[in-house]
Structure formats: structure tokens, C-alpha cells
Amino acid sequence: MVDYIGVSDVARIISSMGAGAFMERLAGEIEADYRRWSQFEKSARLASHSPVGVIELMPTSDGRLYSFKYVNGHPKNTAQGLLTVTAFGVLADVDTGYPLLLSELTVTTALRTAAMSALAAKWLARPGSRVMALIGNGAQSEFQAIAFHRMLGIRELKLFDVDGAASAKLEHNLRALPELSDFDIVRTGSTQEACRGADIITTVTADKRNAVILTPPMIAPGTHVNAVGGDCPGKTELHADVLRMPQVRVVVEYEPQSRIEGEIQQMPADYPVVEFADICCGRAPARTSPAQITIFDSVGFALEDYSALRFLHLLASEQRDACRQIDLVPRLPDPKDLFGGTLGGGRRARLRKVS
Amino acid sequence: MVDYIGVSDVARIISSMGAGAFMERLAGEIEADYRRWSQFEKSARLASHSPVGVIELMPTSDGRLYSFKYVNGHPKNTAQGLLTVTAFGVLADVDTGYPLLLSELTVTTALRTAAMSALAAKWLARPGSRVMALIGNGAQSEFQAIAFHRMLGIRELKLFDVDGAASAKLEHNLRALPELSDFDIVRTGSTQEACRGADIITTVTADKRNAVILTPPMIAPGTHVNAVGGDCPGKTELHADVLRMPQVRVVVEYEPQSRIEGEIQQMPADYPVVEFADICCGRAPARTSPAQITIFDSVGFALEDYSALRFLHLLASEQRDACRQIDLVPRLPDPKDLFGGTLGGGRRARLRKVS
Numbered sequence: 104m105v106d107y108i109g110v111s112d113v114a115r116i117i118s119s120m121g122a123g124a125f126m127e128r129l130a131g132e133i134e135a136d137y138r139r140w141s142q143f144e145k146s147a148r149l150a151s152h153s154p155v156g157v158i159e160l161m162p163t164s165d166g167r168l169y170s171f172k173y174v175n176g177h178p179k180n181t182a183q184g185l186l187t188v189t190a191f192g193v194l195a196d197v198d199t200g201y202p203l204l205l206s207e208l209t210v211t212t213a214l215r216t217a218a219m220s221a222l223a224a225k226w227l228a229r230p231g232s233r234v235m236a237l238i239g240n241g242a243q244s245e246f247q248a249i250a251f252h253r254m255l256g257i258r259e260l261k262l263f264d265v266d267g268a269a270s271a272k273l274e275h276n277l278r279a280l281p282e283l284s285d286f287d288i289v290r291t292g293s294t295q296e297a298c299r300g301a302d303i304i305t306t307v308t309a310d311k312r313n314a315v316i317l318t319p320p321m322i323a324p325g326t327h328v329n330a331v332g333g334d335c336p337g338k339t340e341l342h343a344d345v346l347r348m349p350q351v352r353v354v355v356e357y358e359p360q361s362r363i364e365g366e367i368q369q370m371p372a373d374y375p376v377v378e379f380a381d382i383c384c385g386r387a388p389a390r391t392s393p394a395q396i397t398i399f400d401s402v403g404f405a406l407e408d409y410s411a412l413r414f415l416h417l418l419a420s421e422q423r424d425a426c427r428q429i430d431l432v433p434r435l436p437d438p439k440d441l442f443g444g445t446l447g448g449g450r451r452a453r454l455r456k457v458s
Numbered sequence: 459m460v461d462y463i464g465v466s467d468v469a470r471i472i473s474s475m476g477a478g479a480f481m482e483r484l485a486g487e488i489e490a491d492y493r494r495w496s497q498f499e500k501s502a503r504l505a506s507h508s509p510v511g512v513i514e515l516m517p518t519s520d521g522r523l524y525s526f527k528y529v530n531g532h533p534k535n536t537a538q539g540l541l542t543v544t545a546f547g548v549l550a551d552v553d554t555g556y557p558l559l560l561s562e563l564t565v566t567t568a569l570r571t572a573a574m575s576a577l578a579a580k581w582l583a584r585p586g587s588r589v590m591a592l593i594g595n596g597a598q599s600e601f602q603a604i605a606f607h608r609m610l611g612i613r614e615l616k617l618f619d620v621d622g623a624a625s626a627k628l629e630h631n632l633r634a635l636p637e638l639s640d641f642d643i644v645r646t647g648s649t650q651e652a653c654r655g656a657d658i659i660t661t662v663t664a665d666k667r668n669a670v671i672l673t674p675p676m677i678a679p680g681t682h683v684n685a686v687g688g689d690c691p692g693k694t695e696l697h698a699d700v701l702r703m704p705q706v707r708v709v710v711e712y713e714p715q716s717r718i719e720g721e722i723q724q725m726p727a728d729y730p731v732v733e734f735a736d737i738c739c740g741r742a743p744a745r746t747s748p749a750q751i752t753i754f755d756s757v758g759f760a761l762e763d764y765s766a767l768r769f770l771h772l773l774a775s776e777q778r779d780a781c782r783q784i785d786l787v788p789r790l791p792d793p794k795d796l797f798g799g800t801l802g803g804g805r806r807a808r809l810r811k812v813s
Contacts, residue, residue, distance in 0.1 A: 175555025200530025
């Protein structure tokens with residue numbers, strides 16, 4: 104039997120431990136995995152493109168556990184009431200090849216993305232950061248707000264979205280959470296207004312084109328920019344001039360992937376970046392001065408999905424009601440007798456002749 | 459919700475319609491898919507190797523439906539009572555990227571492999587073939603025997619395996635099936651003896667090395683060889699001299715893959731082969747003379763898994779009790795409100811502060 108965590112199971116887990124606590128623990132697991140960066144097999148994702156979207160498989164392995172994520176991207180789905188992105192994934196045992204856990208990853212990816220954002224900000228943002236601008240108030244925004252409230256101590260949130268209904272939805276969802284009662288949530292009329300006085304700027308916009316959400320005048324010295332929305336070729340959020348600002352330090356997850364998918368796709372191949380693993384392993388400094396502008400150019404890396412699946416599997420072992428079991432692989436008395444053990448023998452198929 | 463077919467569901471489907479009928483209908487679906495060969499995206503499989511085995515993802519798409527199979531290969535698993543190979547797969551809608559069906563594929567792969575073998579033999583074997591040698595009596599053998607009985611009219615089966623217990627298991631399983639009551643099953647003492655007088659020779663041995671199961675003197679003119687067991691680099695069953703016999707015609711599934719994984723890995727890159735799609739589309743002849751020795755150099759191709767998943771999904775739509783449903787992807791009232799629709803709002807997470 105294989106452990107199974109569906110959408111309702113994730114909802115129950117979050118309901119029991121809290122989204123903030125879940126993301127904080129998950130961030131710890133992600134950091135632990137980044138600290139053993141060299142153990143991971145970093146393969147390219149396998150993409151299948153169609154005129155309306157893409158379906159991708161993202162595998163990785165550390166030699167002990169293997170994981171892959173299935174994820175689609177279909178921008179026009181929302182017009183039919185469907186999600187733009189859905190995802191699920193599997194954790195497997197490298198020694199036997201047996202799958203251990205199948206899990207939904209649509210909600211979990213939002214949780215792991217925000218956990219990773221907050222983790223990067225813990226290393227990169229100025230200590231004592233209290234004000235965050237949140238540009239783009241769509242599907243990812245609540246997760247980012249909760250993670251930064253919990254892990255960074257953000258207490259003032261300045262919202263902006265071109266769609267006012269999105270900001271209203273975000274504010275409504277956040278105000279319903281008792282542990283965010285000390286959160287000062289302010290809706291603003293422009294990105295510029297939202298960014299004024301922000302210690303951290305988080306962009307989670309969804310335009311599938313080279314957008315210009317942030318320009319240099321919006322970014323004060325010392326700001327940390329958490330650029331989440333630009334994550335595939337042709338989809339960026341920062342004006343290239345932001346990346347050309349002299350005091351900028353850009354941190355990426357996995358350089359070869361970020362050169363294709365990240366904000367830095369706008370820059371030449373020798374544009375300097377730092378990999379996050381080098382920072383959390385102590386091989387490179389994080390922020391080097393209070394006035395430095397740090398940018399986490401987030402695109403999402405397979406290791407983070409691996410960490411999320413490993414963490415869910417850990418939770419499932421801690422609390423047996425966290426998951427269910429499904430018969431995705433056969434359990435046989437004699438592994439050499441596949442037919443007898445599944446279709447014949449004890450559970451013999453009464454093979455009727457159908458003419 | 460996503461349709462789910464586990465091992466017990468496949469067992470119930472087979473119990474209801476019969477393994478022979480299942481494979482015959484599946485062979486029809488596989489053939490229909492091979493006839494539109496050019497519509498399929500044929501990507502390489504994505505393999506993750508470890509010292510003890512391999513985990514692979516095999517995707518394909520025809521622009522309307524996408525599928526992938528997860529499959530492992532761990533030869534030493536049987537020592538701990540586990541299967542060498544387990545598999546599962548997903549069928550998805552290309553237009554939305556949403557998964558439609560998650561299914562076990564361990565049992566189903568054995569069914570589709572045998573269905574494909576019998577389908578190839580229908581095109582390649584001499585009409586009126588009645589006697590089949592079955593060399594290798596392990597996990598795949600029952601499926602091959604039932605498919606060839608049903609689809610080719612094989613009525614005499616000559617078994618050989620270096621492990622007598624395997625042959626005894628196969629014979630026991632086959633004799634338990636009422637619709638095989640007209641099957642003359644004979645255990646023999648050697649491959650040579652099994653092949654004597656055979657119209658068709660099926661090899662499904664499991665040695666993970668360059669084995670020599672068949673040599674030229676064992677193969678009479680006019681024989682069809684269904685070579686199933688050699689399916690990865692370093693794993694072959696035919697002596698290279700068999701492939702050098704002048705009257706041989708070798709048929710493969712997908713030439714670039716078979717050059718690496720098939721029996722023809724022993725031959726130079728210009729060794730002549732015919733793709734099965736060319737035969738069933740009428741672009742190349744099947745057997746060209748009664749004395750010709752035809753060889754189906756089977757390795758298993760992603761299209762066949764696609765066909766199997768599509769067929770299972772079709773069965774699930776015909777008989778609603780064929781499958782179950784799992785909440786692998788969220789269904790939201792408002793797709794732009796992922797948080798509220800899954801963790802907040804109606805099913806709001808009571809996010810407790812855990813310090």
C-alpha cells in the first residue's frame with residue numbers, strides 16, 4: 104500500500120497545525136535539504152507543450168529518496184472555472200523503487216513556495232524588517248503573507264493588485280485568521296504606493312509576458328525583493344534596469360534553470376548571481392551591507408518539492424490519520440507469481456469467455 | 459476529482475470481462491494508436507539510476523491526451539519478497555492539464571505487453587500458427603500464454619524455464635482457467651526441445667545480462683520469434699547470429715529506443731529494421747514469405763502505456779464501478795481563490811498558533 108494525501112488531507116493537516124507553523128517547519132526541512140545540495144541529482148524538467156499550456160515532470164533524487172512532481176500551466180483555465188496550475192507528486196524509495204507517498208501538490212506547492220520565499224528572506228532581508236509590499240493578490244498571496252508574518256515578523260502588509268477584487272479577497276481571507284490579528288493590512292492604489300517604506304517587496308503577479316511591475320525608483324536602498332511571479336521563459340516582473348542597479352545582489356535557486364526561467368533571463372549569461380545553497384552552506388555571504396538591495400529570483404526548484412513530499416511523509420508517520428492508503432502497487436505472497444497473486448490464485452479471476 | 463484504478467480494481471475488471479477479452483480489446487486500442495503514429499510526441503524516458511536499480515518516467519502525448527508511466531527496475535527486490543518492477547501511470551487532458559485517471563500499471567503493463575506481443579504476431583506469424591514455445595515462465599508468462607491462446611489461436615504450449623518451479627507455477631495458473639481447457643500444455647527439458655515444432659517462440663526470460671536463450675539451430679524457417687525479455691542495455695536474449703540469419707525480418711516499436719534497449723543493440727547502427735507502425739499503416743509489408751523468420755524485438759513503448767490508460771479510462775466511463783475517485787486536485791468555487799477554497803472560507807482552517 105502507498106500513503107495517499109489528497110486535498111482534503113492537506114486541509115485537515117493545516118487545520119490542525121496551522122498554515123504558519125506548517126510553512127515554518129517545512130522551511131526548516133527545505134533548508135536542511137539545501138545544506139546537502141551536492142547530494143541531489145539535478146535533472147532538467149521534462150516538458151510537453153501544447154498551444155494552450157504545458158505539462159511538466161520534475162524529478163530529483165538524493166540517492167535515498169526519489170521524488171517527482173507533475174505540474175501543468177494553463178493560463179486560460181480560469182475562464183472555465185479551473186485552476187491555471189495543478190500539481191501532484193510522488194516520493195519513492197531509491198533502494199526498492201517502490202512509491203511511498205502520492206500527494207496532491209497544488210495547495211502544497213503554494214505552501215512550499217511561500218516557505219522558500221520566507222526562508223530566503225530570513226537570510227537576505229535586513230534584520231528587523233516589519234513592512235512588506237505584496238504586489239499581486241492572487242492565488243499565491245495569502246500563503247506569502249502568512250509565511251512572512253510567521254517567519255519574518257512582518258506586521259504591516261501593503262497590498263496592490265490591478266484587480267481590486269483580488270485585493271479584497273486577500274484582505275478578507277487574512278482578516279479571518281485569528282493569529283494575524285496583529286497584522287496591519289493596508290490596500291494601496293499603486294505599486295509605487297505599496298512599495299513606499301517597505302522593507303520587503305514581494306511580487307506574485309500572474310501576467311504571462313514580460314511585465315514591468317518594479318522599476319528602480321520604487322526600490323529603496325536596503326530593500327529585499329522577493330520576486331516570485333516571473334518563473335518561465337517570457338514571464339518576468341522586474342524592469343531589467345532593476346537588475347542593473349549597482350547595489351543589487353541576486354540570489355537564485357539553481358543557476359542553470361534560473362537563467363532560462365527567472366528574472367535573469369533578461370540579462371547576459373555572465374550576469375553575476377549567487378545560488379541559495381552557497382549562502383546557507385556558508386560558502387557565500389548573504390547580504391553584505393544594510394544598503395544593499397537583495398533580490399530572491401524565485402522560480403521553484405525540484406528540491407523544494409522533494410522537501411515538501413518528505414515533510415508530508417514525515418507528518419504521515421507521526422500522525423497516522425494524516426493520510427490514507429491506496430493499492431497503487433501489488434503486495435504479493437510470491438513476487439515471482441504476479442498473475443496468481445493478483446488475478447488468479449486466492450483472488451482468482453473467474454475468467455469468463457466473452458465471445 | 460480524479461478517477462483512480464488500483465490493483466484491486468484491475469483484478470475486478472479482469473474478473474468481470476476475462477483477461478483474454480481484456481487483452482484482445484486492448485490490442486485493438488493499441489493498434490488504433492499505432493495507426494496514428496505521427497500524432498504522438500515521442501520523447502526519451504527520464505531515468506534516475508542508483509547502484510541497485512532505476513526509476514523511470516515515460517511520457518507521451520497525442521495533442522489531446524497526455525500520459526506518463528512511472529516504472530522501476532530493481533532486480534534484487536525479489537530477495538526481499540518484493541517485485542522487480544512496479545509501475546503506475548496518469549492520463550491527463552492536454553487542453554486543461556488536469557489529470558483524468560491515476561492507475562496502477564504493474565499488472566496492466568503485463569497485460570499490455572502481452573496484448574502488444576499478440577498484436578505483432580497477428581501481423582507477423584504464419585496464418586494457422588498453433589504451437590508456441592514459451593521460454594521463461596516467470597511473472598510475464600501467463601499473460602503471454604492467455605493472449606496468444608485468445609488472439610492467435612495457439613492450442614499447444616511448450617514450456618521451458620531453468621527454474622522448474624516457475625514452469626510448475628505457470629502450468630498451475632493456466633490449468634485453473636476454464637477457458638484454457640483446450641490448451642495442450644507441455645513442460646519440456648530444454649529450450650531446444652521447447653522450440654522443436656513451434657510456430658511461434660516467445661522468450662520472456664529475466665536475466666539482467668547478455669544471455670543466449672536462442673541460437674540459429676533452434677529456429678526453423680517460418681518461425682515467428684516474440685522476443686520480450688531483452689529490454690534494456692546489456693539485457694538481450696538472442697544470440698547475435700540469430701539476427702544475422704539471412705531470412706530474418708526484425709520488427710521494432712520505436713527504432714531510436716530499440717537500438718539502445720532491444721536485441722538489435724548487438725548490431726551495427728545500420729542493421730535493417732522495420733517499425734511496427736509502418737506495417738500496421740500499410741507502409742511496409744509484414745511477413746514477405748512463408749519461410750521468413752520474423753522477430754518482434756519488443757522493449758515496450760510509451761504509446762502502449764498511453765493506450766492502456768486510455769482503455770482503462772474508457773472502461774471507467776462505461777462501467778462506473780470500474781474505478782474510484784480521489785481528491786488529487788482541488789475543485790474550487792473560484793479558481794483565483796486557492797487559499798479560501800481549500801484552507802480558508804467554507805472549509806476554513808482554524809489556524810491555531812503553535813509556538
